Amino acid sequence: MTSQRNGESGRPTIEARSIDYVPRAERHGKVWHQGPFWFSGNFVFLTLMVGFVGPGMGLSILWSVLAIVAGAGFGTLFMALHANQGPKMGLPQMIQSRAQFGSRGAIVPFAATLFVYVGFIVFGVILVTQALQLVLPGSKWFWYPTLIAVSIVIAVFGYDLLHFVQRWLTYLLIGVFSIVTAMAVTVLPAATPAPVEAGWNTTAFLVQLSLAAGYNISYSVYVSDYSRYLPEHSSSSKLICWTYLGAAASAAWLMSLGAVLASYIPGADGIVSLVQTGDYFFKGFGTIAVLVGAVAQLSVTGINSYGAMLTGISAVDGFRPVRPTIRLRVTGLTVVGVVSLCVALALPEAYMASFNGFVLLMLYFLIPWTAVNLVDFYAIRKGEYAIAEIFNPHGVYGRWAWRGVVAYAVGFVAMIPFFSIPFFVGPAAEALGGADIAFIPGLLIAGGLYYLLARNLERSAEVTAQRQSQMLLERVSGQTF
Template sequence: MKVETRSIEYVPAEERHGKARDLFPIWFGANMHITTLVTGALPISLGLNLFWSVAAIIVGTLLGAIFMASHSAQGPKLGIPQMIQSRAQFGVIGAIFPLFLVMFVYLGFFASSGLLAAQTLSSLVPIDQTWSILILNILCFVVTIFGHDLIHKMQKVLSWSSFFIYLAATYIIFQLPISAGSWSPGSLDWPVFLLAVSIVATWQLAYAPYVADYSRYLPITTSTAQTFWYSYAGTFIGTVWMMTLGATLTIAVPNFLDHSGGNLAHLFGRFAIIMYLIIIFGQLAINVFNLYGAFMSTITTIEPFWKLKVTPKVRIGMIFGVTVAGTILCLLGKSDFLTFFLNFIFFISYFLIPWTSINLVDYYVLRHGNYNVKDIFDVNGQYGKINWITCIAFVVSILAEIPFINTSFYVGPVAKAFEGADIAWLVGIVVPAALYYFPMKRKLSKAEYMNEKQETVI
């Protein structure tokens, strides 16, 4: 297995390989882990019963996966990582703004997934949780060094092994006794339901900054529709399945979230070791995603100022630096995981949603996928250093979300008026789309007119 030689640069046609269907196991496997399962427990923790928790999981995934898969469909045509493509909207220097925020996404999920993996490993073998964190993060570091092709192969193995083990787990879990009325629709607390939908949709949106990183090696002729639907199907099935199990376990097993990995494994009795290994494997796999994405974002941030040649030595050094940062965050968060994770999920949604709205409007509505890839790497190219239209739309959209948010540390006035309903994610989709589309359409039309005029003169 060779170390990946490319980082953020364009993947030429002769190096493209694979088929759109290869994306299904990538995104199915990416959700078959304990962090997804714990996220499915959050609607229960907020106060919904099992029926409405599962409904929120399905609705949130159906909505969020649209955005996630739409980003995935950009990969084959552009052949570059997702976040570097943001330079076409924000400008080569301006793209650093959302990149810093995305770095928190990677590190936050790296820390939360690492904590759950360490808990599980410490239950399996008698070692301190700190040592478990260090051992597992070193393994993630080694796999990430090899990069794209090894990650694809690992995800295929994880998808098939997880499928059969979690199929058995599903049978066991649905035999567990649960409280009466858990599956009854009864009355619905709409504010809490909307909050739960927002959490689940955000889970899918968290993939958006790096989903195209795993489709950019596909041949340029790969169908956009196939890229979308294989990504969508993989992430939808994996997410709904695992989150439903998480919600059910939270009802059926007392204090399940106190030690989710160990509690899940113990359901297998004398075969618990199998589930322990699957859980640890799943956490390693998703953390490789997070580490790989953090590495790509770091390169993208540095590249406009320092034309760095990413040799294997440089690659290893940069991945090591990101691993250290994630490990420190992991060690700091281990004392109160659930509070840390819930606040983190809320936090990232308020930044990721406006970014994804701007990116998709630009790609699908304004430019129809037509970009000059060479200029994306040129500070003096057509996309400029900073696109103030985008940056202002992005900041104003985040400010517009504030009255609508509902978190443990702040509840906006509109959210209070709506009895706690958090609809900031809807504001985060609509407001930036409008603020970006109209002035940017005028700017592009003017540029097109000037080009045509210049060609006529010539």
């Protein structure tokens, strides 16, 4: 197999790098590509399902859409801010956490992130299987391993193929789902029985808002994975803006569509409701829409597999240095695939309750991490890192960086009273009628505490190491760490 370093040929090839630094000579791509990448990346069945929650709890369409727009708009802000880290550092997202947590302390957010990736893979594979079974035979015992194998192949090719596919999928998704949305807001209300009377429900509004926010915040764990090949001096404002527009627009659109479908077709799941609604355009168009959505979902499953591989290798490297070769990438992807397959096969048929709990757990685990990571990048170190030291367990960032670990732990604990999941409702959430606003104390306390602990951080050794770091990185640009 051959690999291409610079990605300039215009055709996707097998990516050679994984957790290592991307040298300046290999940087390529355009900032605006982040827009369609994250639009397609968020325009999937799982996003649609988030919009089913509010109406399912008695919230009207209008209030559901307002909660979705507010939640997605808020959550995407944090996600988009991470995009700037890619070109500035030339590293995947999660390995950057070593600067805040240490090479071994970073295992805390790494473990949480792997949980998120596997969850996304599992639910994605389930939904794609449901879509394919509309037109093709085969049980989950055939489709689950087949789809996971396809996602691994996509992830082996890596960065350039993923960008290429996502960019072209955007145009197809906009065209097909514009028609489905038009049917949902014009034909569906007249063609189906009036929805069950719904209105304002404080608990439902807050739950819908939290789920929308938490869902988009969860993308924070792999934002710079897909911006790290951009030129180092790419415009920060344009990069953040394109990322925000792509991810927020697709989330608000598809979640709102889910809210409309759930209101007029109570009890139907996402796949069935899309088929029914699309068929109002012409018989069979609903199936076409679902199959287009399945392609997008499968592509994103490849993205999740890719991210899980990067995070897993980063975690192992913190305890036992590894050389990130293509063979190691394939091995890591295979392990991720096997674990995801086992979880998917073990999941009950009625998975919606499991999905809602999964999205909330993502919120709990990732909120303290994103707060610590962003405060460090924008307020403490202001984007200035000794990149080579991130790969050195004995370097300036150490094995255990207590400030980041403490801030994460305290932020997580502060959220517990606000938890509202099927097996535990905290006292604060109970007082709010079961509503979940855990992301508010999580962000404020984890981010605020880290700033207080790190604001006077002695950085003289890091500054010295930083001067040497870039020369070292570029000198070995033909190698991998």
